[in-house]
Amino acid sequence: MPREKYRDHDENLRAKVDSYNLVENLETCLACGKCAGNCPVASLTPSYNPRQIISDVLNGNAERWLASEEIWRCFWCANCATVCPNDIHFPLLMMQLRYLATENKYGLKYLMPFRRFALRAREDGLTFGPSEKGREKIMRLRTNLGATPWPEISERAKAEYKELFDLTGATAYVEALSDEDEKPVDLRYTEGRITNE
């Protein structure tokens, strides 16, 4: 196996990825691999490996994960964090890896489905509020229970939720999501591995 060459070494990558300082103990990673061993996604996609991604981030190498499909496969089940001997919250790193990837126009097709849900949540104050037909079903189920036909959420709650979208920049962020100049992603950690695909 040839050693990996980092063509794009970036000394500030770790700070760039964890821009919200949510995974401050990342460098305490022992590379023990319990995360990969306990990962349900790794068991189906052997090239998805949290340990390797952490190592790339710490070593300033964005080349592989940024345009990888692997980072879009994580289930966020947090098994990795549960078994980590140093309590590294890898899912919170994953969330931010995805921010950086989409900022660089990678993986948008895996984010775009949620744009619609986010914009609807902005109106409803609830997430995954359905279309008209789905609404009828919910109202029927709730009425059968003797509950109010719609979850008891006030007009004030809806208005303020919407306002928080606007005040925190979420509206602008969600509305700007677009896959127009999307760059392709593929499985990038496959070298030297047996893969299922």
Added chain:
Amino acid sequence: MNKERVVAPEKMFPEVPEKIFLFRSCTGSMEYPGTENAIKEVAKILGIEIVMDPDQTCCSGYLLTCSAYKPEFSLAVTARNLSIVEKHGLDTYMFCNGCQGYNLELAHIMHEHPEYKQMANDVIAKQGYHYEGKTDIRHVQEIWYRLKDEIAARVVRPLTGLKVASHYGCHYLAIQYGILDDAGYPTFHEEIYSALGATPVFYKERQMCCGYSVGRGFTHKETLVQPHLYKKFKSAKEAGVELMTTTCPGCNTALDREQPNLTKRYEEEFGIPVIDISQLIGLALGVPLEKLGFDANTIKMDGILKKLGIGKGDSDDN
């Protein structure tokens, strides 16, 4: 924040709260509204008063972890919702592992980074709220476990002979600190089943994730979610599981709604109904069937009810 990994129920609740704030879950009030209703009915039987507030909104955590929101928004939403609970002077009880996990994580971030708490408070101050960080964030299942002997004493429909298995849900176990049981091998759901007269079944993949978190059910359904769930249900079927319970309406959606697709793709029938643990407790405590909302399920409960000898007319035996 709690420094102990596992906290015994008697230590978690030296006294059982008389009144709790129940945090509305979007999925638990829309996709499976029977969940919310079952909790209210069980709480009534156990003498716990439930307070809800129509001003509470979605926790926003699901789409945050899908990377569709930035943390600024979810921090503000969390601070606003929890400040509403604080006005009631109560602790917050979730019935969705997601709501609990996200709220706890975001509350923890605000606790560890005062600048984020300040930022969130600056935003919600415009709406007249202030979050202090006093309210504790718990899951209703923790109270059920604390009261399991009392629940056992009130069983009117014993679930004798029913083989029940658990799906604990990652976002409860992943809290790591201050939960009821060892996240590596929890058994408290199984203890609750025994209290209800049912037979707990341990299946190999019981701690396996539901696969629907962060929207993989929308983007990688065929590549990942279905093969993943197939493994789970195959091991459940092999162990003879008749009924599965969850403590998260999101997990319930994945495990219940995805089964017909698995049958179609793998040509294997599982037919394991998936309900919330509160619905199961409600069933055993004699809550009328129409108040438990099993009609929302894709995999129907009819076979289970028939096995237990519970009919539609049999609803006033409480």
